[in-house]
Amino acid sequence: MQAEVRLLDLVGAMEDLKAMRNSVLREIELQEGKGKQRTQKVQAWLDKVEDMDQRTNQLMIDFSRCCVTGCCSLNIYSRINASRKATNLKKEIDELMKEKIHLSVLAKRRLSNPIIDMPISTTNVGIKIGSNLCDVCNWLAAERVGIIGIYGMGGVGKSTLLKEIQRSKDVLNMGFDYIIHARASYELHAEDLRDCIAEQLLLCEPSREAIFKFLKYKNFLLLLDDLLEELDITVLGIPDPHDESCVTTPYKHKVVFTTRSKKVCDCMKADEMIKLECLDKDEGWQLFKENLAIDLEGMPFIEEAARKVASFCGGLPLALMMVGQAMSKKTAPAEWNLMLDQLQGRLSSSLCETMFIYLKGSYDSLANETLQQCFLCFCLWPKNKLILIEDLIKCWLGFGLISYFDSISEAYMHGCYIIKVLEEASLVITHDNRTVVEVHEVIHDMAQWIASRAEGDHKAWFVKQNIIFEQLSSEEMETWIQLERVSIINCDMNSLPELKRQCLSLLSLSIQHNQRLENLPKIFLRQMPNLTYLNLSSTGIDELPTEITHLFNLEFLDISHTRIKSLPHELGNLKKLKCLLCGYLFLGKLQAGLLSNLCNLQVLDLYPYGCVEPKELKILRGFKSIGMCASSYEILQQLSHLPIVNINIQEIEGLRTIQLSSLTSEGHGWPKEFQIRSCTTIQNLVITQGTKISLKFLRLFHLPKLGSFVWRIELKEVLPVLQLVQIEECHSLTSLHWVLHLPLLRALLLKNCDAMEELVNGEVGEIEEDDVITTFPKLKYLTILGLPKLVKISHCALDFPHLSEVHLEGCPSLKRLPFKPGIVNNRGLLVKCEKKWWEKLEWDDATVPSQFCSNSTEDEEIANFFVGGVPPLGHKDFLGIFRFDEVML
Template structure:
């Protein structure tokens, strides 16, 4: 029992070594698959086992960290002993997997002589909506008038899933493409990396513009670009311009399908067809959620009831449904489900929620100006799942001084409408009713609160806290509270605000939500 921490550290170290081995195997497989080979079932089974051991290790570390803060009671001692035994068992299984890898000699076998690189069939339900969009893309690819197709939507809505489904299905559609190239972009893409990726998939020795262009000029090509953040001139990659009306391009098909979070990127890329992905409806969301659950929920009606609430709180966002579903995959304890429900209802942030929000935050980070970021953070001052009048939102921005340099109210209003358009194009907000009200997806709203509650530097004037106990604030925390400009207090069980030692001269906004026992506030603020 006394060596539980040491055994856990040994387990984590062994798991890191196993993952490093897995990464080497994956790199070797990818190189061979790009040459037209296919991975064997044996090596795929080994990779699946590595993923399973990684999940078990992470869960054990989380469980152990929780039992360490429950005190030195008998239950805690038993938990530590149990964790120690599990760590020893897992370490042994990981060592066996590393030995098993040495017996996996053939990493890939020769596939059919087809230049299109096949992808494994997705086991994830892409939903009726994405299935419908797959048909739209198929029709566009068959139509000569559509050569560049842009797929856009908020982070985690399923754009990458759709693009992979396109790549998987393209061989079945028999559209005559000689080559299908898949390139994963990034927030800060590098043209040289793109060319290297393209040259590898084409088995070219030199990744230069001239070499790639010469090879593809007389070929039928489909280029799939995933996760574009800004305009990309594909001709500098060596890809023939699909909009070129020369005789050569009329004889050969050169088409591009890309995904992005920004509608503006679709415009700058001159997309002939723009497809916006929306979140799944409640029934589709529940089906996707269940597909990531191992246990049979029908055998546990009490858990199924809470599980439906958990799924609904994911707001139809596939990323959230999949991540939360997998985290609760084999959880048979009702209390764990209620804990997850609390996390998603915003009463606390878990490591799972934070990892998801960190992924989504890139949309916020991509906003060109700090003022736009501050305007977005204002949404956390409104309750979740509430339609906001655009007029009220613009008044808020005016009050905070986020809209300035205007000669009239109408000019300020137009500026506010422009900000909303920028946020909408970044897939951070949704407008309704002829652009009179605006809505923020629940998970994006959580992201705004999460960013604001951790704000530093230029954003340190934000204060968004949940379940705060003012009586337990230190003198340093109280001093910080006094200096704040924008404050949001949520779910705090208190009768009144704290008795402050001085006034709050910088306070611009105080938002208090779900604090039913609060009786007074103005006199506390002086």
């Protein structure tokens, strides 16, 4: 009877275990329906349960057979043996039930490849790929290098380089016992990565301890792809190559990882880093052809279309490979025309949507929604367009994405931090010492793709750009009813049709750089009553529409660089207005009482000609940013109590000396743009020790007695970010040698300075003892007009490493240009001057003038001489970047 009792206990325990197994299976089915997969531990437990069920059934069958044979001694022995087996099986079932309790995770996120696999080149294409691979191989061979980081924007070829490293003969010959390749992402956790690593190492137990114990005394190379944030590799069981206990061993422990963020490289303490850039035009074409798999010889139309398609990919390897493979072996002209149409309107292309899903990882990696919305704001600018960082920050201010700041300088610093974060995420590229920013055209298309599918403030967009036309179509205007963000930039239109219906969803309207647009339809603004952001800058509008007073929710208004000469008193009805930008308008004094009615106003820019009644200046003390004109002693004396950003001192007589340190207090920061105009008694401009200036633009006009600049501090410290110096009609000024080494000076414009004989007086060596420092390190534009006594620019030849345009007229005494022989290597250097004067120039090196070509006829007095094959961007582009007022020139 004892055997029967134990067998019954076994069957009951087995039924309980099977019920537990069925519960686990139901939970796993639910998780698998959500895209997860059962863990290895759970599957092992389920296999043990299945084995236990079979063993239990077999024991019951054997016991029933022995009972049929009768009660002989053999039967008694079998019953005792069955009883003992039942007891042991019951113990194993109890252990399995306890083991189930410790299975806290039944299913995990599916371990898989990215949504799309990065196409891999079958050969090393281009100099960059081979060079990067060579660098990594050299670093892997070096004892001091343990961790290598590879970073760059999505699709630039990081995964490709990692796989090239994995199969490189040089790496295979380095004696690694194991080369482990794992992909990290937000979809995978440390446990998933340990499973992947353990599987490649053929370990039964994917624990941290087991992996560490196995690898500590092995030579290994870990290739970790697509790391989106900092990861402690010791959590994976990987011995840290920087750990002393690992460094002192004779074993090679190496880690190479890829990421989209330089910040991750820093956090991972990479010993060496590589930033992958887009391919140049020739390399991009070679990669495209490789994936195209078509012999283009004898097919000129296909080759022409293929080059156009390749150019749309902007040197991004992912785009070149995917589009090339999609067009592989297609020889029908209609197929290529269709692809061109898809690329010109990428959002309709399923191929490009697949690519955007891959690229979106950089966007998803941003820490919060505010950063993501800051990035999506790039949708408001055209593709392939450099964007002034200040314009971008103003946009973020207007949208409330930068909201907490005590001064405009603090807001600007916050904006620069955001740009740095976006750059580290490989979403944007900064140029010209972080003054302008651009987005790769494929990343720009991805942003539009995201914005078109997003919810909330950025769920609907309309962008019109780079088109010359008379007006928007009525059909396009009708779509505004569903939109929240509308941007019309550089369209050169002369009118807008009237909106027939109200656009209640519209929150932001930006109509910029449309000089032919002189007015808005009468009821235009009334049809968008919920507007909070309105940008009409750089248009031909000469009067602010009275309908603006119906925009009761308006918080941001930019009418800078327009022809508007006065503000309506009714503007005071906009109680929610926080930011009013009127820069470069011929505004006079604001109407009395207007500022007191704008109770929420924090940012006011009336620079350079607009000003405030002296008795209302006390209202401005609570503001965060002010730009204005100071045309009296009374206003000038109060500047130190105001947060001045841009200041124009104009027509104040009796001033002999101006000290920049007296214009504003340290708590408010220092002006970014400083102008003095028509102050006929000023003799000296003084900057004293302790002055910290963020001055970017310095303009001096009609200061006939200004004879000297007094610098009582190192120039590089006092003017570290000065980009523009413009001086006109300063008839007593004899030299400007202090501009020689300004680190960021991009433009120098001199006009009608009668007394100047030498721009940089004395020997260069006398000015700067350290001859390693380059002269004019960033200067791009040099304009000298109407300096009749100018004999020489400098006593000796100067460096101009970035010079692209020189304009010289009205300098009859100037016989030599201070160009070193190497100046001819400057790509696209343009010299605009009088042709007869050019022909009479004297040269220390006779080969210099022979390098220049003229694009003028013999009849023209003014000729353009350029070197480098193609003339550089003209003055208009430069003026557009720096926002020169044409009247000033």
